[in-house]
Amino acid sequence: MSREEILKTYDQTSDNLLAILHDIQDNKDEHYLTREDLKKVSDYLDLTYGFVHGVATFYSMFSLKPRGKNIIRVCQSPPCHLMGSTTISKELIKILGIKFGETTKDGLFTLEMTSCLGVCGVAPAIMINDQVYGNLNKQRLYEVIEEKRRVK
Amino acid sequence: MSIYRAHILLPIDEGTIQSGAIEIKKELEKRIEEENLKEEIKILETGTIGVIGKGVMIVVYPDKVTYYNVTKTNLNNIIQEHIIKGRIAEEVEHSYEGHKPVEKEYKNVGLTREQQRIVLDKCWKIDPESIDDVLAYGGYRGVEKIFSESISPEAVIEEIKNSGLRGRGGAGFPTGLKWSFTRAAKGEEKFMICNADEGEPGTFKDRLIMEGDPHKLIEAMIIAGYAVGANKGYIYIRGEYELSIKRIQKAIDQALEYNLLGKNILETNFSFYLEIKKGAGAYVCGEETALIDSLEGKRGYPRIKPPFPANKGLWQKPTCVNNVETLANIPEIIYKGSNWFKKFGTEKSTGTKVFTILGHVEYPGLIEVEMGTPLREIIFSYGGGIKGGKRFKAALVGGSAGVFLPERLLDVKMDFESLDESKAVLGSGAILVMDEDTDIVDMLFSILKFFAHESCGQCSVCRIGTHQLLNLIYGIRRGQAQEKDIDQMVKIAETMFDMSLCPLGQSLIMPVKSAVENFRQDFLNKIQNKNN
């Protein structure tokens, strides 16, 4: 769906702002919101550009930078921390060769930190796009990433 | 509708999907087909049963036998033994509900030990995506009772008040009282909001309710909307919960189709509409007024109270906000009566509570037990004790804004009053168990990092306080600190408790103070090791 088509599915009331931003972001391969997006949304909802920008930057699920095909969110909350998410983070940095907040050169992966994913039962866990991977150790992590690399 | 000899329940949740539940389901369907049992056996996809880390699970009903770590190989064994021959497939790890322990060493131990399920009663028995299934299992009985017996909204509120139900989001405010405020507030248009922005680390009870029994929430919202006088309800679900959003949306659509939602519900004068609002990743939006701001499409800043949402909430109109778990109690209370509900739990904390048992325990997962169940029982009986036979060191009770409880407080009863006496909180019901090797400083660091990331920045105390705390613990962790820094942390947390605008900043005192008071040696070790 194009941005204009997405906009049309919503009423022009400001409470739809988050939903619209979600939709526009999800409809992009690079999972992010452009300046143009925010501008068009602010015009559509009669909000100022500054206000929409303020909202988009408040919530951690929105990105204003292009992201990779696979967004890896590493849970950093205490339960995962206890079960070894630090090791997972370090390993991911090593495997992917990027730091948190960065995207690999091939555009395949973006590494992000996240608060609790709500899957603490399988800590430590990461979320790749909409899919959760839990009970991770180095070996399993490696397999997961390799699998994602294969399915280009 | 044909009568089936047995149901095979296949819990589908985030955990089982990764372990290959979808493939197992296909295999199962294939095998049932091959054995020509299609007329006799029904395969049902259900929500989670609360056990985690046991791979794919299947439950054979009515025998109530749960099999764990099901693979394609042992699936055949189960079908041969149990489905065809009618006896338990002993080779496969399994348990009876309430009868037989999973493993012999732990008598009456584990997550399948008898629980008191009100909130999660249907969670693993039904197909959450089928309203027919839900109705067959007694869904929407509460709504039906209200409308068939013409119970007035006031009477509904009275019933909830009498039940003693208290908010399960953390603060424990009496639900009936909250409803009565919104009911009494002046205003033609009122709103009912369900807070499903479950951001508290270590908590996923709301997700399981929404994934496992979404109709229960819909039913509760209808009742609540009816009671407070709202015709429009919102369920604010955190953006990360894709499956919950999908299932709730499906449930709403089905309920609309059955006229359980929409205009003139069940041909009464009452109309009620429900809409999902998706969060976008902000812990502070779990605070009810910040949630309302976020729902209005703004930055999720907590509002100044008073006015309370009951008088000026969404769009400045009377609004009632309840947590998912709180609401999930409602249908049963209405159907079975408040006196039935009061039988569970303690005098002042009635009913049950869903706990998540996490960390260094044998069986991490989720249970629903009566209020007032001792912590020791939860950790050692349900959780199966400390993993690998190690010693217990601490339990972080109540989520990240919870309290580090040392061993001497293990016998505390898990209800609002008892925990309050021990300067602890029930919070979201998350219990994070730590073994003897755990470094409390490191855990506190993780908590403080979380808070520094999630502070919204509206009030100066929290914005700067979280930052300063993070820096102090960072110093302690690296050994670049002095003993006075430990007390400095408590002082900042105390300042934040007294002066923060919203509960986010206020609650930080819990982990900081309890960690320092109960495990000061851990902090001193860090400092001394590096200083010498």
Added chain:
Amino acid sequence: MKVTIDNQEIYVKEGITILDAAQEHNIYIPHLCSHLELSPYGGCRLCIIEVEGMKGYPTACTTKVEDKMVIRTHTKTLQQMRREILQLILSEHPSACLICDEQEECSSFQQTIRKVGATTGCRWCPKDGDCELQKVVDYLEIDKITFPVYYRQLPIENHEPFYDRDYNLCIYCARCVRICEEHRKSSVISLRQRGRFSTIGPAFNMSHIDAGCEFCGACVSVCPTGALSEKGRKWGGIPDSYNASICPLCDLNCDIQVLMKKGKVIGTLPPGDPHQSGGELCVKGRFCLTHIINSPDRLKEPEYLFDEGIGIVSWDEAVKQAGKMLKDVNGKRVAVYLSPNLTLEEILAAKLFFKDIINTSNITSSILNSNLISYISLSEESISLKEIEKSDCIISVFLNGNYNYAPLTLSIKQKAEKGTPYFQIGWIKDTTSRYAYQQIIPFPGREKTFFNKIAQSIENADNSSPEIKELVKKIKISSNPIFILGPDIMGLTEADGILKIIKKIITLTGSKIFLTNPYSNLIGLLSLIDTKSNEEINELISQKKIDLLYIIGDNPFQKRPPVNSIICQSPFPAPDYLNADLALPSAMWGEISGSFADIKGNIKKFKAVTNPPGKAIQNNEIFDRINKEIGKKDIKFTYKGISKLIPKKLEMRFPFVKRKPLKAKISPPNTSFPLLLIQEKNPHIFYNISLSNNIRDMREIVTEDAIIMNPTDALKMEIQNGDSIFVKSDIYEKIYPIIVRKIIPQNFLLLITSSRTFDFNPNPCPVHIRRNNV
């Protein structure tokens, strides 16, 4: 109701906050984020108090008083907790000087340059001595900060006009964001990110100009720290005095206060507490006045054109020369030009001088052309600004509210926000556009037809466009519709015709009208003197019927007219091309006492706050001196003598104009000339000098003689900001630089100029453009 604060029983109004109640009774509760004009925020947490029967420590700024409340504001615990919070705040606010042992000694050596790039302590802060944070620190007697201190290392933003921003000093009280949203209804800046990473600014760090900032300075006024500071006043220190005055930069004559230091004007603010003033002024009143009065270009000494060239002369010599010129000439052959910025007293003095002593009736002003007269004659029916509040439908016509008429645009925005339908007819997007129910752009090149259609549509339902139908429908159902006219109409070739139709529309619908004009005392000028139109005087000059031109604060010419001699009397030098024979430096607003008349003929007085620069003297004194030289009659021209003669009620008299039939052919854009060029006379003019030309920062926001173009058009044509382009109509072409801005819609070009006549004819004019280098 009765409340007890710190054992003191006080009676307060219902519904106010505890902080307000305390402040009313001079009980100080420290606070930083709370602001009188803003809704409670509860951010800084300093105003915590104890209330009997309430749990914890509520904040005074957010808690409403209740009857019989017992409040304690200064217990030991509270003060201790406040110190804690303040220390937290100071831990990320450069404040080394506050706790430095040597602060006393240091300040006595701080006599020299303090203009450092970054503020690292109070002594280097533009707000030193006027800082609310500093006051709270003094009050709470903070002498140490127990927490580690941080410097956020944010870049210092000093590249934009009028005010600088150093967010390293920001305490995130969000007053600036809130005043911009709540009070100015602009929401140009917002809070971004969250928690400790919060920042403040327009979306994506775009420039404030592009974000639509009006530079009203409200954010600067309310900032409790040095994070936002006026460029002009940054190093001026604390003012010696605050003097009430009014702003002379348009006909609204807003009340202001003038900030003085050592006899110099260092700034202007809206009236009231300097930190509570929330931006009722536009950029001109808030920032430009100081620049204008302190302009280095002021004429400071009399100048006489000798045969060898211009030379400075003494006043005695100058007066002698003036007398000689005036004595030699027949009064009938003298023409006088008066600025519409002169005070009533000056105009009356001029009247006495020229009518009674010189005996001329050739008095005019450069702006008195036929279009202006058609326009201003509508003002007889104009309502006052306050009456807009009563309206239930607002229609603005060619009103360009950008950087102008702040009280007017503000009341439009406030009304529209509350649900009053607001229609904006015109090309230009301004600060009110976002609030418009509909912005209607008349069909390019067919503006007169457009208004005709509205009139027709009112008389009988017809096949006009849906926009017009909606407009007419809304006007018809309103009981009190108001048309607000902008002076841009005067610049249109068809102005006279359009104004006639508008008058008809107003009569048909029973609407009211509100008129704006950029001149502080045009009404006074038309009321006190029988003027002639500019066209009439011009004709006399071209017929060689004028020997001497006496120009006061005005200039109608682009080259020297064919007259024998020219006397210019102005606060600013006469343009070189005029070759004025005598230039006399006069005092201006701020240096004289006087009065202006508003649209309803009411008189507003103001007082002198400073002395004129150099040897400049008041206009009235100049008349007095020359009169003595000529020695004709015994009239006193001084302020005191004249002010008594001003009538209580003013009534305008309009000069007679002979209307010529329109020569220019008005046509819509076509394939050869696809763009419509709109020429606008720069409304930011004072004593005939353009603020844009005179003030660098003003030039950045209102650029003259450059083509303003919509970003989409620019993108299509691959034109960038600053590029040079040829603009060509069927009869004229010229090269201009380009400015890309959103204030003009696609397929339109905007040209703001302060020259006497427009380059392109007619206005609006279909043109085509091409890049200069192609």
